[in-house]
Amino acid sequence: MKRVYVNEEWCLGCHLCEYNCAFANSGMKDMAFALKDKKIFPRIHVEGEDKITFAVSCRHCTDPLCVKSCIAGAISKKDGVVKIDRTKCVGCLTCVLVCPYGALAPGENGTMQKCELCLENACGEPACVTGCPNRAIVYEERGDGE
Amino acid sequence: MKRYVIVGNGIAAVGVIEGIRSRDIDGAIMVVSEEKYPVYGRPLISYYLEGKTDLAKMNYRPADFYEKNGCRVLYGKRAVALDAEKKTLSLDDGTALPYDELSVATGSRPFVPPFEGLDTVEKKFGFMTLDDATSLESALTPDARVLIVGAGLIGLKCAEGIKDRVGSITVTDLADRVLSSILDADCAGIVQKRLEDNGIAFLLGDSVARFDGGRATMKSGAVVPFDLLVLAVGVRANTELVKNAGGEVNRGIVVDKRMKTSLPSVYAAGDCAEGFDASIGQNRVIAILPNAYLQGRAAGVNMAGGDESRSDAIPMNAIGFFGLHIMTAGAYDGEMSEEKTENGVKRFFIRDGLLRGFILIGATERAGIYTALIREKTPLSSLDFDLTKKVASNLIFSLETRRKKFGSVV
Numbered sequence: 001m002k003r004v005y006v007n008e009e010w011c012l013g014c015h016l017c018e019y020n021c022a023f024a025n026s027g028m029k030d031m032a033f034a035l036k037d038k039k040i041f042p043r044i045h046v047e048g049e050d051k052i053t054f055a056v057s058c059r060h061c062t063d064p065l066c067v068k069s070c071i072a073g074a075i076s077k078k079d080g081v082v083k084i085d086r087t088k089c090v091g092c093l094t095c096v097l098v099c100p101y102g103a104l105a106p107g108e109n110g111t112m113q114k115c116e117l118c119l120e121n122a123c124g125e126p127a128c129v130t131g132c133p134n135r136a137i138v139y140e141e142r143g144d145g146e
Numbered sequence: 147m148k149r150y151v152i153v154g155n156g157i158a159a160v161g162v163i164e165g166i167r168s169r170d171i172d173g174a175i176m177v178v179s180e181e182k183y184p185v186y187g188r189p190l191i192s193y194y195l196e197g198k199t200d201l202a203k204m205n206y207r208p209a210d211f212y213e214k215n216g217c218r219v220l221y222g223k224r225a226v227a228l229d230a231e232k233k234t235l236s237l238d239d240g241t242a243l244p245y246d247e248l249s250v251a252t253g254s255r256p257f258v259p260p261f262e263g264l265d266t267v268e269k270k271f272g273f274m275t276l277d278d279a280t281s282l283e284s285a286l287t288p289d290a291r292v293l294i295v296g297a298g299l300i301g302l303k304c305a306e307g308i309k310d311r312v313g314s315i316t317v318t319d320l321a322d323r324v325l326s327s328i329l330d331a332d333c334a335g336i337v338q339k340r341l342e343d344n345g346i347a348f349l350l351g352d353s354v355a356r357f358d359g360g361r362a363t364m365k366s367g368a369v370v371p372f373d374l375l376v377l378a379v380g381v382r383a384n385t386e387l388v389k390n391a392g393g394e395v396n397r398g399i400v401v402d403k404r405m406k407t408s409l410p411s412v413y414a415a416g417d418c419a420e421g422f423d424a425s426i427g428q429n430r431v432i433a434i435l436p437n438a439y440l441q442g443r444a445a446g447v448n449m450a451g452g453d454e455s456r457s458d459a460i461p462m463n464a465i466g467f468f469g470l471h472i473m474t475a476g477a478y479d480g481e482m483s484e485e486k487t488e489n490g491v492k493r494f495f496i497r498d499g500l501l502r503g504f505i506l507i508g509a510t511e512r513a514g515i516y517t518a519l520i521r522e523k524t525p526l527s528s529l530d531f532d533l534t535k536k537v538a539s540n541l542i543f544s545l546e547t548r549r550k551k552f553g554s555v556v
Contacts, residue, residue, distance in 0.1 A: 006552035008545070047539050054548065056540060059556045065514075068161075068443070069436035072187045072199070073206035088203045090193040093510060097464040097473050098436060101551060102512030102538055143555040 001080040002141050004044075004115070004126050006054050011046070011136035013053030017128035018042035021057075024118055024127035041107045043115040044128045044137075055128065055137050057115040058082055058103040066095040066104065066114075074112075081119065086111045148173035150449060151235055151243050153225045153387060154251035155179030156188060157435055158416025158442035160207060162249045163215050165446020165454070173450065175217040176243060178235070182221045183276060184212070189435060191279035192307030195286075204276070225252075228391040230409040247449035250399060250407070250414040251442060252384035254433060258377055263357035270375040273304045282308070285374055289313040293362055293370055295354060296378030297324040299465060304376055305346050306467050315346050316370055318362075322351035328463055328474045333491065333505050340470045383418045383431055396420050398431040403455040405445035413449055415441035425460040425477040425503065425520070432461050458521050464510070471510045476503030476520040485509075485535040492535065499525050512538035 019035060021042040028034035044057035064082050067075045074088035075095060089111040095104045096112075107113040117139075118126045129139040150166055152159045155177050163175060186204040193199045212219050220237070227236040228250075234242045256272040264270070271282045282304075290312040294301045297319035305315050319326070323334035324341070338348060352366045362370045383398040394400040394408040398420030405413045405421065415421075416438035423430040437459055447454040462475035480497025490508020494501060494516075501519040515538040518524070519531075529542040540548060550556070 003555070005554075006548075008548065008552070048541050052541065054540070054552065056552065059551070061556050065436075068439050071189045071435045072204070088199070090190060090198050092189070092464055092466065093471055093473065093513075094436065094464040095514075096510060097462055097475065097513050097517055099512075099514035100518035102515045102540065104514075105511070142553075 001060075002117075002139050003060055004057055004117070004129060005138050005140065005142060006056075007136050007138065008048075008052065008054035009136075010134045011048075011053045011055060012134055013046055013048065014133065015046050016131055016133065017044050017055050017137060018046060020127040020131035021115075024121050024123045025113075027121070039108075041105070041113065043105075043113055045105070047102075055132075056101060056103060057128065059101055060117075065098040065100070069094050069098045081117060082114065083116050084112055084114055086113065148246045148450070149244060150175045151245040151248045152177045152251055153235065153248070154253060154416070154418075155181060155185055155219065156251060156253050156416060156438065157185065157206065158251035158253070158419075158438040158445075159249075160185050160211075161439040161442020161444075162251060162413075162415060162446040162449070163217055163442075165443040165448075165452075166450045167215050167446075169447060169450040169452050171216075175215065176245075177212070177217050177219045178223050178225050178237065178243075179219050179221050180224050181275060181277070184209070184219075186276060187435075188274070188276075189303070191273065191276060192303035194276075194279055195283055195304075195307035195311070196309075201276075225387055228387050228409075228412070230391050230393070230412055233411065246411065248412050249405075249442070249445050249449060250387055250412065250418060251416045251438075252387065252418045254381040254383045254417040256377060257380040257382045259379060261354055261357055266359050267357050267375050268359070269373065270377060273300050273376055273378050274381070282374070282376065286311045287313075287373075290373045291371060292316070292374045292376065293318070293372035294376040294378060295319075296376075296380065297321065297348065297350065298327060298378060298380070299325065299463070300381075301376065301378035302341065302467060303465070304378060305341070306344075309344065309346070312374070316349060316372070317341075317346060318349040318352055318354065318364070318370075320351070320353045324348070324350070325472075328461075329472075329505060330478065330493070333472075333493065333507050336491065336507050337467060337470065337472060340468055344468045381417070381433065383420070383433075385418060388412065388414065396429070400429060401441075403457050404448045404453070405441055405456065406448065411449075413445040415445045421456055422459060423461065424458050430461075432459055434461065434463060436462075460517075460520060462517060464513075470508055471506075472508075473506040473510045473513045474504065475513075475517050476501070478503045478505070483535070487536055494535065496526065499527055501526060501531070509537075514538075515540065515542075 022040040026034040091110040389395040399414040444454040495503040
């Protein structure tokens with residue numbers, strides 16, 4: 001399946017992916033209206049400083065510890081995509097404690113959110129990748145893992 | 147066709163079912179469930195009382211889970227005896243279930259010390275099951291005075307869950323601090339303050355000498371009047387089934403890394419089992435939900451003829467009170483290194499060049515990066531750990547490691 005992969009040599013550290021992610025998942029039509037003067041809660045985040053920067057989002061692991069550790073049974077994996085049912089999540093953060101990539105974070109209401117590859121919002125494919133000005137993140141097939 | 151029997155219907159049982167089905171789609175699976183409900187997220191009972199979830203959302207798996215996995219569930223039945231030679235399990239209704247492979251996933255029950263006068267207390271509750279939560283709920287009144295015995299995870303989550311639905315809450319514990327099993331004194335102090343700021347009162351380093359109706363007289367001489375009593379002193383693993391069948395039992399049912407007990411074709415998983423704890427290098431009951439699932443999963447795979455080991459299990463907890471998040475993992479031995487950040491405190495425990503454990507209060511962002519360092523025993527000399535103490539970051543790893551993590555299927 002296609003996943004988001006990182007080419008960190010190409011990352012400019014511009015954080016545009018974070019804004020495109022927050023906008024794509026806002027359900028709104030106007031980016032300025034959706035994000036201006038608001039604290040954003042993107043599902044991808046840029047790490048690093050100075051010369052080294054890179055974007056981190058869910059790896060949709062072959063063997064996802066978050067799915068096996070969620071106390072509410074709110075995280076599941078279907079067709080290779082790790083998803084969270086935020087109505088079931090109680091915000092205990094056990095998934096944050098077990099994810100080795102640091103890919104989950106709470107949203108505005110304290111329940112967890114994560115990258116679901118924009119497959120169910122209006123974008124249809126990851127908005128972070130579409131908007132990356134330097135191909136520092138790509139959405140492609142790289143190997144067999146489910 | 148193999149006949150599988152699972153005793154218990156909690157999280158470990160789900161792991162067993164999904165483990166079996168990952169290798170064997172034909173075998174018959176029978177689940178013996180003492181509780182009359184499909185599996186639910188047991189730690190959610192405090193969130194239920196707090197109004198953060200509801201009975202429908204507490205289902206740990208979708209409604210068609212058992213059907214889809216070809217399981218028969220016997221609700222309201224209790225297993226009373228195991229005959230490991232004849233390979234039969236006897237139930238309280240007299241039936242005997244034959245099996246080829248059996249898993250014990252019986253969990254634990256509250257430990258209630260022999261308090262003098264406990265029988266004079268009219269309204270007393272445990273806090274482990276959904277039935278416990280709903281009985282407590284039906285007794286809550288806006289002016290009720292609640293006494294909770296036990297300042298551990300169960301007692302304190304109960305306090306948070308009912309806080310806005312009762313008049314007052316006093317929590318008492320023999321230990322001189324809250325969460326004494328997972329926090330050191332300084333960190334416990336921070337958590338206690340958050341609870342006190344939210345109206346919870348404490349009587350620590352004290353215990354009940356005797357109950358007299360709605361009055362508890364403490365060893366210190368203090369007298370606590372109350373309307374409702376919650377007993378959350380501790381838990382005991384349900385080991386009797388295996389013990390009485392001649393299996394090896396310690397604090398929990400002793401299992402090897404493949405979750406096999408000393409009895410042939412009998413496995414155990416979850417809070418009833420004493421499996422390998424990598425943080426201390428020996429067996430111990432690790433009574434946390436992720437471990438229950440993962441042990442169950444391994445047991446199920448092995449029951450179906452596979453080979454899966456639990457060799458990297460460590461104790462860990464993510465818990466929060468009134469918006470203050472706490473995370474702990476591993477063992478607190480070695481040299482302690484403290485980081486104070488804007489939102490909290492982090493304590494790391496380092497020994498022999500390895501991260502052995504941590505306590506995070508308030509500052510929990512991306513903590514799984516730390517947990518993985520403990521679990522995978524990553525030598526700290528191979529990375530820039532100091533860089534990550536304030537905020538956990540993948541920047542600590544080499545470029546090559548990062549390429550693997552973020553540039554390939556993992």
